[in-house]
Amino acid sequence: MNQTVRKLRFLEYWRIGEQESWFTDMAAEGLHLKKVGPFFAHFDKGEPKQMKYRLEVGVNKKITPEQVQMYKENGWDYVTTVHVFHVFSSPIERNAPELPIDTDTQSLGLGKLGKKLAIDCSIVAVALIITISLLYYIGFDDGTPTLYLVKGMVFQQSILTIYVGYLTYTTLQATKSIRALRNNLIEGKSIVHYTPWKKRHRLNSILNTLLITVVGLGSIVPIVQLIKSDTQTLPEESSTLPIVRLADVEQNPALIREEPTYIRDNVEWENKYTYDWSPFAPVQYDTDENGLIPVETWENGNNEYSPSLHTNVYQLTVPALADNLVNDLVSRYLYEVRDEQIVEINHPQFDRLIVYEEENRKRVFASKDKAVMYVRYHGHADRKLLLDNIAKKMHLISE
Incomplete structure (x- = not known):
C-alpha cells in the first residue's frame, strides 16, 4: 500500500497555473496527487516522475466515464476534482497533446x-x-x-x-x-x-x-x-487567598458568621469565593463575606452591627490593561454616581487609587503593576485601615 502524504493545499483553487505547477513539482519529488480535500492535498509517495498536470473546468462536480475515457485516449489520466475543476495528469514521455478547450x-x-x-x-x-x-x-x-x-x-x-x-x-x-x-x-x-x-x-x-x-x-x-472555574464557601479563618478579609478590616474578636440562609451545591452563598481564569487574567477572584458583631449596633442603635465585604481581584497577563480595567470597573459599579463624588488619590502603594464614600459604605478601585482590585465595604472601619489591607493583599499578585 502506498504511503499517503498530506500537504496544506491552495485554498485559492482558481489559480490554475500555480496549482498545475505545484502538482508537477510534487511529482518530481515522488509525491503523486491522489485527491484534494477541504484543507489538504493528498499525495501517494512513490518514485519521482516528470509529470504534467492540467485543470479543466467542467459544468458539474462529477465527471462522466465517457469523458474520462476520451481524455485517456488523448494521453491524460483523470486524477480528482476540485469544485468544478477536473484534474488530469500525463507523464512527460507520453508527449500528450494539450487538452482541447471547450x-x-x-x-x-x-x-x-x-x-x-x-x-x-x-x-x-x-x-x-x-x-x-x-x-x-x-x-x-x-x-x-x-x-x-x-x-x-x-x-x-x-x-x-x-x-x-x-x-x-x-x-x-x-x-x-x-x-x-x-x-x-x-x-x-x-x-x-x-x-x-x-x-x-x-x-x-x-x-x-x-x-x-x-x-x-x-x-x-x-x-x-x-475546568478551572470553581466556587467554594469562604473559610472563616484567615487564608492565603489574595482577597481582603472582613476580620482583618474589623479587627474585633467578637466578629462571628451568622447561620447561613442560602446553601446550594454545598456552598454558603453569603460567604463564598469564586475563582475564574481567562487568557488575559489567569487569576480572578469574586468574593462575598458577611459578618455580625452582636456587641455593637449601627448608628441608629436598633440593629446589630453586620458589616459586609465584596471583592473582585484580577491578575493580568498584560499590565497595560490595568488602567482601562479600573476605568471599566468604575463605570460598572458607580454608573449612578456623579463624577464629583468620585475621588482619585495619589497613594505610594498603588499605581491608581479611586475611592467613593457614602455614610458607612466605601468603594475602592486600585491597581498595582499587574494587579487590579475592586472592594465594596459596608461597615465602621476607617478608610486607611481598608486601604492598608488592600495594599497588603494586592502585593501577593502584583509582582
Whole structure:
C-alpha cells in the first residue's frame, strides 16, 4: 500500500497555473496527487516522475466515464476534482497533446460556480455583520470592553468574528477571480500552465496555519475556563487567598458568621469565593463575606452591627490593561454616581487609587503593576485601615 502524504493545499483553487505547477513539482519529488480535500492535498509517495498536470473546468462536480475515457485516449489520466475543476495528469514521455478547450462548456461551468460563490459571499457577509454586532453588544454596548475581555467573555466571539471576516474576504476574492477567469476564457486568453507557486503557497500556508491555530485556541479557551472555574464557601479563618478579609478590616474578636440562609451545591452563598481564569487574567477572584458583631449596633442603635465585604481581584497577563480595567470597573459599579463624588488619590502603594464614600459604605478601585482590585465595604472601619489591607493583599499578585 502506498504511503499517503498530506500537504496544506491552495485554498485559492482558481489559480490554475500555480496549482498545475505545484502538482508537477510534487511529482518530481515522488509525491503523486491522489485527491484534494477541504484543507489538504493528498499525495501517494512513490518514485519521482516528470509529470504534467492540467485543470479543466467542467459544468458539474462529477465527471462522466465517457469523458474520462476520451481524455485517456488523448494521453491524460483523470486524477480528482476540485469544485468544478477536473484534474488530469500525463507523464512527460507520453508527449500528450494539450487538452482541447471547450469555451462554451468551461464558461458555463465557471458561470455556475460564480453564481454559487456570489450567494455564498452574501451569506457570509450577513454572518459577518451579525458576529460584529454581537461582539459590539457583548463587549462595547455598556462601555466596559476591557472588563469583558479580561473576564474572557468576548474572547470566543472575537475569534469567531476574525474567522468569519477571513471567510468573507476569501469568498469575495474567489467570486471576483472566477468572474475574471471566465471573462479571460471568453476573450480567448490562454492559461499560463507553468506559473511560480512557492511564494504564494508559503504565504497561504502561514495564514492558514495561523487561522487554524487561532480558531483552535478559541475552541480550547472556554473548555479551560469551565475546568478551572470553581466556587467554594469562604473559610472563616484567615487564608492565603489574595482577597481582603472582613476580620482583618474589623479587627474585633467578637466578629462571628451568622447561620447561613442560602446553601446550594454545598456552598454558603453569603460567604463564598469564586475563582475564574481567562487568557488575559489567569487569576480572578469574586468574593462575598458577611459578618455580625452582636456587641455593637449601627448608628441608629436598633440593629446589630453586620458589616459586609465584596471583592473582585484580577491578575493580568498584560499590565497595560490595568488602567482601562479600573476605568471599566468604575463605570460598572458607580454608573449612578456623579463624577464629583468620585475621588482619585495619589497613594505610594498603588499605581491608581479611586475611592467613593457614602455614610458607612466605601468603594475602592486600585491597581498595582499587574494587579487590579475592586472592594465594596459596608461597615465602621476607617478608610486607611481598608486601604492598608488592600495594599497588603494586592502585593501577593502584583509582582
